[in-house]
Amino acid sequence: MSEKILQIENLTVSFDGFKAINDLNFDLDAGELRVVIGPNGAGKTTFLDTITGKVQPTVGTVYFQGRNTKGLKEHQIARLGVGRKFQTPRVYLNLTPRENLELSCTRDKNIWNAIVGKTPAAERRTVSGLLETIGLDLKADIKAALLSHGEKQRLEIGMLVAQSPDLLLVDEPVAGLTDEETEKVGDLLLALAESHSIIVIEHDMEFVRQIARKVTVLHQGSVLCEGSMDEVQNDPRVIEVYLGQQEDHAA
Ligand SMILES: Nc1ncnc2c1ncn2[C@@H]1O[C@H](COP(=O)(O)OP(=O)(O)OP(=O)(O)O)[C@@H](O)[C@H]1O
Numbered sequence: 001m002s003e004k005i006l007q008i009e010n011l012t013v014s015f016d017g018f019k020a021i022n023d024l025n026f027d028l029d030a031g032e033l034r035v036v037i038g039p040n041g042a043g044k045t046t047f048l049d050t051i052t053g054k055v056q057p058t059v060g061t062v063y064f065q066g067r068n069t070k071g072l073k074e075h076q077i078a079r080l081g082v083g084r085k086f087q088t089p090r091v092y093l094n095l096t097p098r099e100n101l102e103l104s105c106t107r108d109k110n111i112w113n114a115i116v117g118k119t120p121a122a123e124r125r126t127v128s129g130l131l132e133t134i135g136l137d138l139k140a141d142i143k144a145a146l147l148s149h150g151e152k153q154r155l156e157i158g159m160l161v162a163q164s165p166d167l168l169l170v171d172e173p174v175a176g177l178t179d180e181e182t183e184k185v186g187d188l189l190l191a192l193a194e195s196h197s198i199i200v201i202e203h204d205m206e207f208v209r210q211i212a213r214k215v216t217v218l219h220q221g222s223v224l225c226e227g228s229m230d231e232v233q234n235d236p237r238v239i240e241v242y243l244g245q246q247e248d249h250a251a
Helices: 044-052 074-080 097-105 111-115 121-133 149-162 179-192 205-211 229-233 236-250
Strands: 004-015 018-029 033-037 059-064 082-085 167-171 197-201 214-219 222-227
Touching: 004 044, 004 197, 018 044, 018 059, 018 197, 018 222, 033 044, 033 205, 044 059, 044 074, 044 082, 044 167, 044 197, 074 082, 082 149, 097 121, 097 149, 121 149, 121 179, 149 167, 149 179, 179 197, 179 205, 214 229, 214 236, 222 229, 222 236, 229 236
Parallel strands: 033 197, 033 214, 082 167, 167 197
Antiparallel strands: 004 018, 004 059, 214 222
C-alpha cells in the first residue's frame, strides 16, 4: 500500500512571529504506523493540532486523503476520518467500559439510548469485539472509575476506534503508565496498526522501540530525520539534539 493518507507540504505555523512549525514536509502511507519523537518544544503538539484543524497553517498545505483541509473546522476534519486521542483519558467514569464504547459507536451520540440499552445488535457485536481487542472484556461491566490508568488509556483508544477513523492520532499514550501497562498499550497499537493508519507521538524510548517501524524526528518545527529506530538513534544530528537537551536540563 503506497497510497498516501496524509501529505503535509511546506507547512509553517507562526505564533506572533515565532515559528512553532517551520517549513515542515511529511507524508504517511495508508496503513502505516509512524512514531514522531522530538525534544520538548520541537512542535509535536502543534503538528497534531494542524492535522486536526485546531490550528490553521500560516503557510503550506495539509492534504488528508488527497483533500486540502484548509479552512475546515475540527469537527469537519474529524468527520472526514481523523480521530485524536489526547494524553489524558477522557472516559465517562460513571459508565462501564461497554457503555463508554456504545456511546462512541452511537452515530447520533444519543447518550440516553446508549445508557438504557437501545443499542442496535450490529453495534453490540462491534462493542464486544472492541472490548476483546482492548483487553477489557472481563471488566466490561464495572464502572470505568475502577479501571487502572493504563486500562483507561486502552478504553479511550477503543472509543476512538469505535468511531471508525481512517487516521488515528495518539498523543503520548503511555505517560505515567507502569512497564506492564505500557507494553499492553504497545501491543494494542500494533494490533490496530494492522487495519488503521496511525501516528503516535511519544517520549518514552523503550515504548518507541517496542512499536516503531519508521520514526520521524522533529526539531525546531522541522523534520530533522526519518528512518528505522536504529537509524535515527545513531544519527549524529539526533544525538546532538537530545544530548544538547540533557545538558540544558543539567545546567
Ligand atoms: N498558542 C501558542 N502561542 C505561542 N507559542 C506557542 C503556542 N503553542 C505552542 N507554542 C510554542 O511553539 C513551540 C512548539 O510547541 P509544541 O507544544 O508544539 O511542542 P512539543 O514538541 O509538543 O513540546 P512538548 O514535548 O514539550 O509537549 C514551543 O516553543 C511552544 O512554546
